[in-house]
Amino acid sequence: MLDTKINDSERLYKAIKKSIPAQWNERLDQPTSAAFKDSQGVSVDREGDRSDGEIIYSFKERFELRSVISITAQQCRDQRAHPIAKPLSDNTYHAEIHRSPDKIMLTAGQAKRRKQGFISWREQVRRGL
Amino acid sequence: MNDLLITGYTSTQSADVNLDPGIIDSHQFSIGKIVRSHTSATKGFYPLLNFHRPLDRSFRTLEQICQLTKDWNGYGADPISDGIIQKVKAVLSDLERQPEIFPTARNSVQLEYEKENNDYLEFEFFEDSIRLYMETNGAEEENQISITDIPGKVLQFYAGY
8 A cells, every 4th residue: 555645756657648639749749738737637657656657557458558657746846836645445546646735736837847857767668668 | 911911921821931830820810800700790709710720720639628528527527608708809810820729618718839948828708807817937826818919918928028
């Protein structure tokens, strides 16, 4: 059972799906900040005790992937965003990133900066696809 | 009439004339306005247009967004409201440069511009408002904007003032 407290060093992974229209800006080869704008909070998976490969495999079982991107909980908090554990019946690693403890939707600035944070790990994760 | 205008534009491109993208967008801007005026009675998108051109690609993306169904993001997102689609559709033809267009899971459509130097301009279309977010030279600006001010803001962004 995962601790509901997300430590600063823990990584949060987001699947960018091969959807139409895409959530990936092909011209710039990076995710759009639109991918982080969700009225329910940004849906991510916690690292837990898993390796990159295990996490990517678990995404691949559920989605057709364009990429997997990640950010640390500390990077989220540096943007004043609020990562919270939200385990689902079929995914104990599930979490959400909210604007703040009492507001769900990220600001445009948080979404954009979040994008830059995710980018820093994108290539490393993508190699596992 | 539409066919003649579109053919003339395409032949310029196929002659391998090395045009600056801004010039091409400017041509696109004029043609877009003319095509729009000749198809204003058509409710849907523009079947005669060529998807290799920026405006036509924008319309195609918007049409794809229009077709999103419930749970399109795998996390319960609702389809994008028709009112938002119509607002975005209305502004696209007035833009000298076409943006990247993306749906969000909070019932909005996002138009993005990003320069080589990472300056960034975004318009997020909601049902009842449009939000601007801009990062230039490391400074952020975020506020509400009127639909009629968007073409000018894009020009300003690329003019660098």
